[in-house]
Amino acid sequence: MRDRHVVIVGYDGLQTLDAAGPFEVFAGASTVTAARGGTGYRVELVSSAGGVLRAESGMGLCSGPLPRRDRTVDTLVLAGGSGVGAARQDTALVSWIRAVAPRCRRVATVCSGALLAAECGLLDGRRATTHWSRAGQLAEEFPAVAVDPDPIYIRDGRVWTSAGVTAGIDLALALVEDDLGTDVARTVARWLVMFLHRPGGQTQFASPVWVPRADRSPVRAAQERV
């Protein structure tokens, strides 16, 4: 069996981790399966024009051109970021996604990538989530989408949507788990030094657990030599 082709779509103003998180999870899974003699993933970051993308943070990421429309894409991942508004107006990109997505085995969105998917009609009639800051916009602009602002990720048939940024790592681990089993996904998580694979049903609105500085002083005292 050939490696599955994962195509991550970016654009200027993407959130770096929306692309890099899934990229590293799929690449890590390939390392794990290669060591076991199995097949994995071929991962690519692509964009409308190809070339260097300037992320929202200022980081520069290299992207390849959009694959030919007749090529088989296994998993299409749409990244989010502040540039998603401009990406939605990129007719070449939207036309390519509209042509390719229906023939992919599955489509996944990270963060505000859900807005790009909705623009391409991929979320019509489906339950979907997005970054908590974008859920209102998604629901308002696309009444055909059943927006649930709460979960870390949602699977609705062959379309998976995730909450913001780091939730894309959880989503990618879930996709790897679906393809290759829990053991491979857990091994990737361990290499990435993640403790917690968040299931889709967990709320994205949980406040970050933060050990207050004062309460942490015994730990700090033990750790630091000032």
Next chain:
Amino acid sequence: MRDRHVVIVGYDGLQTLDAAGPFEVFAGASTVTAARGGTGYRVELVSSAGGVLRAESGMGLCSGPLPRRDRTVDTLVLAGGSGVGAARQDTALVSWIRAVAPRCRRVATVCSGALLAAECGLLDGRRATTHWSRAGQLAEEFPAVAVDPDPIYIRDGRVWTSAGVTAGIDLALALVEDDLGTDVARTVARWLVMFLHRPGGQTQFASPVWVPRADRSPVRAAQERV
């Protein structure tokens, strides 16, 4: 007050998230402080030759050249990755780090970036951690370093070292917290949709918490429309 200059050092074969995680945390903190009229960070990914870096996963990242040695760097971050062995042999890079690091306010390493820091003598006589898979090598090659393979991150004076990959995000949040307070760091974590800021003292050997598929079926049934 001017923005603090954060310089992240990469090389071919770096782990993308070792650089992208801290980059996004510092950039995110700048967005938060800018909205409040305060100063933040100016973040740069640099490398020995500048230009495109090919990460361990195959992803391409743009880097600038090494800053002039007389420029003030606030925070120097050394990323890890499978290319760290070659980076340690890059005499121009090692010489630059040796010259610049002593004048930085602080130095931080992510993952196997600790090996590069040790190569440059920055960890001599200090407690340090690294990715669990590299701790034995670090201790063996550098007996002057007190390696603790357990924590998520360690602060020893002005040198901070972290465990692998995603631990770099925790470390960067700790640096932001140290500079700008818990509220700013927590706001960044919330935008990144992180639930848990792991304190340095937490072990990196915790097995990933994974809800077995069978146990997750009620959640899956509620979430999925197959």
